[in-house]
Amino acid sequence: MKFGIVVFPGSNCDEDAFHAAKDVFGQDAEYLWHKDADLKGADVVILPGGFAHGDYLRTGAMARFSPIMAPVRAFAERGGPVLGICNGFQILLEAGLLPGAMLRNKGLKYRCEHIYLRVEQTDTPFSGAATVGQVLRIPIGHGEGNYFAPPDMLKQLEANRQVILRYTDPHGHVDDAWNPNGSVNAIAALCNGGRNVVGMMPHPERACEALLGGVDGCVIFDSIVRAFRSADSLALQR
C-alpha cells in the first residue's frame, strides 16, 4: 500500500511520518507537495504535524486553501482513509472535514511530553488493530490542542461514537489532572461521520521504535496496514 504525506511549506513532521511508513512499516510512501493537486495514487493520506504556513493566524487556517486540499477532500468523500496528526488535525478542522475547533492549551503554554490515551473505538482504519480500553503512551507536542465543540455537537459526536482516543491517567481513567490541554471530554482523537477521516493531537510516528522510548504508536500504523491487507485479500477472494 502507498502512503501519501502532504507537505505544506511549514510542515515539520512530514519526514517523521514518511520514516515511520517507509522504514518502520516497510510500506510505499510519497511526499505530496501542497501546490500540486495530485495524490499520486496514494491509498492513505497523512496530513503531518508542523506549522503549515507559520500559523500566525489560526493553526491550519491557510492550509485549507492549498491546491492539494481539493483532491484530499474528494478522496475523503469517496471514503479514502485520511489521518491528520497534530497540525494535520487542526487543518482537518479548519477544512471542515472534521467538526469542532482548537483553542490554545489550558495554561497557554506549548507542551511536549508523553501522555496516556485510552482507545475508545476500533472501527476506523486507524484504530482497528487496537482494543477498546487499551491504554497507549504516546507523545504530544502542541500549543493549540484544546479541542472544543459546542454542547449539542459534542452530544452528537459521543452518540455517533466519533471519539477515538481520550486523554487519561496511566490506568485509563479520565482525570482533569491528566488532560494536558483542557480538551472538552478529554478528546485526543476523533473521526468524521464516515469514520474514514481521523484527526489526532498525539504523535504516533514518534512512538514507533523502542530506541525512541516507546512503541505504542505502532498500533495506529498497524491498523491502517492491516485494513489494507484485509481489503486486498477480500479483493483476491472475489
Place this chain on the structure above:
Amino acid sequence: MIDAAVLERHGLKPDEYDRIVTFMGREPNLTELGIFSVMWSEHCSYKSSRVHLRTLPTEGPQVLQGPGENAGAVDIGEGLAAVFKIESHNHPSFIEPYQGAATGVGGIIRDIFTMGARPIALLNSLRFGDLDAPGTRRLLEGVVAGIAGYGNSIGIPTVGGEIVFEPTYAGNPLVNVFCLGIAKASDIIKGVASGVGNAVYYVGAKTGRDGIHGATMASAEFDDKSAEKRPAVQVGDPFMEKLLLEACLEVMQTDALIGIQDMGAAGLTCSTTEMGSRGGAGVEIDVTLVPQRESGMTPYEIMLSESQERMLLVAKQGREAEVERIFEKWDLHASRIGHVTDDGMLRVKERGVVVAEIPNRALTDEAPVYRRPMSEPEYLREAQQLDLDTLGHSLQAGVRQDHNSTLLSLLGSPTIASKKWIYRQYDHMVRTNTINLPGLGAGVVRIKGTDRALAMSVDGNGRYCYLDPYRGAMLAVAEAARNVACSGARPLAATNCLNFGNPERPGIMWQFARAVEGIGAACRALDVPITGGNVSLYNETDGKAIYPTPTIGVVGLLERADRVVSRRFQESGDAIMLLGHGAGELGGSEYLKVMHDLVRGLPPALDLDAERALQALLVRLADERLMRSAHDCSDGGLAVTIAECAFESIGIGAEVSLEGVDVSRVVDVNIAAALFGESASRVVVSVVPAHVTAVLRHAAAANVPVRVIGQTGGSRLRLAVAGRIVIDQSVDDAERVWATAIDKHFAQRVA
C-alpha cells in the same frame, strides 16, 4: 560632519577613527563610518579577545572545519559531518526576552544550514538571577517562550541544556544557544564570494530599520537607558526561516552555488565583506535593489539593518535561473543585488552612484587588535579563602546539621531542581531522533540511515570561574565532555561561548585570559579541539560584571546508538559504583551557596589525565554494555547525584555507604563534604551484580579509582557515612520536592 559625538554614538574611539582615516587616505562619509563601526565592534572584530583565542587548540584528525567559517564541523564517519556552534544572544534577551531569545535561535540555525547541513538538534545554556528576585520570572518566561516559539515552529528539537539561577545574572541574563546539523562531509559549503561577474543574490525577509547597530549594542554595557534601545532588537519570523532553510538546502543540492552566508550581526555589511574577504574578491551591490520593508531607507540604514531571516548567496554564472526557480517554489524571491569583482573592495551603490567604497581588508584584517592590560582582580584572594574549621564551629554552635533536610533544600534549589517546566515547552522529539530525552543527561540523537548517534552537552559554572577562572573553565570543558561520555559517546570536539564583563577593565581581561588558557589546557588534554564559537563581552549592568561564564558545548559520537546510557537506575539489586576519587571539596559548591549563603573557596581540583582516563573508561563500559546507568557528580555532589539517578525511574531507591571520611573532628562539615562536595571526575554507575568484576577489572586497567558504594533497591534513599546513616528519605518525597520546585514559582498564575 564627523565629530566626537558622532564617533561616540558609533562606539568608535578617537584613535580608531584616526586609523580609519589613515587607511582610507581620506575622511569616511557617514555610511562608511557606520560600516566601520559595526565591523570594528567587539562583536564582529573580536578585537579584545582575538590574541587570546589564537592560543586555543583547533585542529585534529576529526576536524573538518575549524574556526573562521559560519560553524565548525567534525567527521562522524560514514561520510557524514556534524556541523555545530554555540552563540550568545544575551543583550537582546535582556531588553526584549521573547524576541531576543527567538532571534538567537534563528541566528544559530542559519549558521548551521549555511554550511549545507540540515539542523537536527538545539541546546541552550541560560543564566538568570534568583528565581525569587523581581523580574526573573518575566525574563525566564519570555526567554523560554521565545526559544520554544522559534525552535518548535521550525521543527528542530531542543534536546537538552542547562539553567543556573544566581544573583550575578539578575541585570544581565545569559542566553547561549547551540545548534547541530548533519551534512555530507564532502558537501560542506563555505561563505565565499568568488568568480568575477558572478551574481550576488539576496533572499529572505525584507530589510527594515530593525536592529540597526545591534552589534554595537552588544558591545556596550547596560545602564538605565538600555530599555530605550528596544528598536535595536530584531523580530523573528520562524516560518520565513523554515522556507529559507528548505530552499537553501535544496539549492545546495544543485552545485549551482559558489557560496552563501546568513546576514546576522551587522547584516548586509558583514555578509558582503566576509564573503568577499574569504574568496579573495570584492563585492559590489546596489542598495536600491535590496528588498525593503519601509520606505525612504538610506544606504546607511540598509547596510546596517539586522532584520532577521536574510541570506546572501553567490551563484555560478549560467545557473541563475535554476537558483531562482528553487526559491520561487518556496514562495521566496531571490533578488540580484550585485556581483563579484576582483578588486577586493566592498562597493555600495545607490542608483548607480557609489555611496561607500572600502577595501575588505580594512574591515577585516586591519580591524584593531588589542592586547588589553590585565591584572588579577582584587576580590580573588579573599574569595578563595574557605576555612572549614570556622564553618564547622559555626555549625556546631547552632543545631546539629540535619543532612536529610539539607538534601531536600538542595533538591529544591532551582539550579538543581527538575527543569521539566522549561523543557516541556520545547518540542524535544520532532524529527524522531531523540533517544535521550532532556533531563536525563547529555542530549542524544540517532543519525537515521546509520547505526550511529551523537551526544551533546553544554556546561559552564560561573561561580567556579569567579573563584578561579583557569580552573573553572577547565572544569566546564571536563564536565561537558564527561556528560557526553556518561551517555556512552566518545567526545569529539567542542564549541565555546565566552560570556564576560567589560574587557577594558584589567580584572575582567585577566579573567578572560585565564579562562581561555583553562579551556585550551582542558581541550588539549581531552582531545576536544575548539571548532568555533562566540565571545560576548560587556555583560555588565550599572558597572557590575557578571561572573565570568565560559559555556562549553561538546559533541560526541556513539558508534552504536543502542548503547546509549541514561542517568536512571534500571533495576533493583544492581551494584552502585563510584568511579573516581571521592574527596568531597566544598569550595564554590551549591551546598555552600544554598546552606550558608557563601560563594567562596577554590573550585574542585581537576587532574586532566585522570579525567581523560575516566571518560575513556565510560565509553568502554557503555560499548560493552557493562553499566545500566551513569550520572556525573556535579552540582550538589554525590548525595544529589544518587537521588537524581532514582528520579523519573520506576521508584527504585538506593542504599549507599561511604567509608574513609574523617569523622574525628569538625564532623558535620566533613560529612557534608562527603555528601554534597563537588569534587570533579566522579561518576555514579549502576551495574548488574554479574558485571561488577568486569567493571573493576576495566577500571583497574584504565587506572581509574573505583569502588562499590551500595546497591539499588527499596523505595528509600539511605546514605551512611562512616557507618552512621545520615540520610534516610523516601524517593517519592524527595522527587516531589525536586520535580515541583520550579513549577511552584509559576503555580499561582496557572490557577
